[in-house]
Amino acid sequence: MMRPKCLVLLAAFNGTQWIEEQLSSILAQEGVDVTVLISVDKSVDGTELLVDQYCVQDDRVHCLPHDLRFGGAAKNFFRLIKDAPIEDFDYFALSDQDDIWLPRKLTDAVAKLTSFEAQAYSSDVIAFWPDGRKKLVKKSQKQVEYDYLFEAAGPGCTYVFTPYLFSLLKKHITDVYTQLDCISLHDWYIYAYTRSNGYKWIIDSRANMYYRQHSNNQVGVNTGLRAFRKRLSSVFDGWYLRQAACIANLIGIQNNSFVNSWIDLDRRGVLNLAFNGNDCRRRRRDKFVFAIICLVLTVKGNK
Known part of the structure; x- marks a missing residue:
């Protein structure tokens, strides 16, 4: 059986402290062939140089041109979706720069998408803090008629898409790209687009990643x-x-x-x-x- 080919879209910004650990966990995914495409929001800590070195060392890692300033993760992810290649990939996933993926994250997502005949996938996550604390963050409550208009399906770093949905999402993002400055949260927007167009979205109760919490999180877990x-x-x-x-x-x-x-x-x-x-x-x-x-x-x- 052919191993699914997955393109992982990673948005980075001042990420030298964590991005190597994240990339290692992505490239170590079991049961799939992974390619990583990175977009760096103009940084001051050498993130561009670090990811360029990865691109030279590992032909599975690629970067979009640097020196663009997005001012937030949402516009960076929209840029990734707009500019990502769609040929030759079976699935598409989003990634932050600072988490840790468990080895079967993508394999389990693909299995759920296949078994439920769904177009999009997300899941619960395990939040973790520098002091060693961990907490299961549950997002897999039953979907309701209009939840997509008022919340995301969970952290965008858990999202995985079929090529059919991703191609539609890519076209939509390209068409409205200049109007997306009003959107602060890409994960909420993508979930809304998918559900409003009638496509099936699975929210898995299995947590297959550690969701890092630190002072620079743009959103993070709502605790405290x-x-x-x-x-x-x-x-x-x-x-x-x-x-x-x-x-x-x-x-x-x-x-x-x-x-x-x-x-x-x-x-x-x-x-x-x-x-x-x-x-x-x-x-x-x-x-x-x-x-x-x-x-x-x-x-x-x-x-």
């Missing part, structure tokens, strides 16, 4: 009072719902009857979201919090 307050402030200043509206517009579902009922983010629309919280988030606690937040925003009247 400080992290909770930071995320809550982004909700109450309107960023969260504005992001949902921007995503809905760019993926072309602004005229969907449910979306149309709230996309203007006026009081009536946000109140409607409060009463539909059960269909907007996967985790039971998040459903309740979502509804309460929408009620508070309705009272505040902030658009």
Whole structure:
């Protein structure tokens, strides 16, 4: 049996501290043939030089041209998707620069995609900290009708796609590339595009990677009072719902009857979201919090 050929798209920025360990875990994947394509957001710690050395040492590692500044992981991943080759690969995966993949991460993802006849895959992860702490981060709650409009399917570094879906995603990203500056989270956007177009997405309860937590994480795991307050402030200043509206517009579902009922983010629309919280988030606690937040925003009247 032919081993599946997987293209891993790795977004890097000031990553010299961790990227070698990450690349080693990717290149050691079992049961698949791996190629890595790296895009580096202009760095100051020698990341470009380090990945260039990898490209010389290992013909499975390739880099896109350097010296571009993206200002965040989302635009860097969108660039990778736009510029990635699609010929000769059976599956496509996303990778951060600082995690550790367990040996069967890609093999198990391919098996799930095949057995469930799905187009996209993500999974739970094991978060770990410099002090040795570890925690299972569960994202595999049952999907609901509109969760994709208000959350991602989990960390983007767990995402794996079939070539059919990736080719559609690549065309879409290319078509709207100049409009994507309003998107802060690529994993949320990709999940929304996929689900809104009716493609099947599997969220696996098996965690096949260690998700590194450190002070430079752009998002990371929402643990601790400080992290909770930071995320809550982004909700109450309107960023969260504005992001949902921007995503809905760019993926072309602004005229969907449910979306149309709230996309203007006026009081009536946000109140409607409060009463539909059960269909907007996967985790039971998040459903309740979502509804309460929408009620508070309705009272505040902030658009």
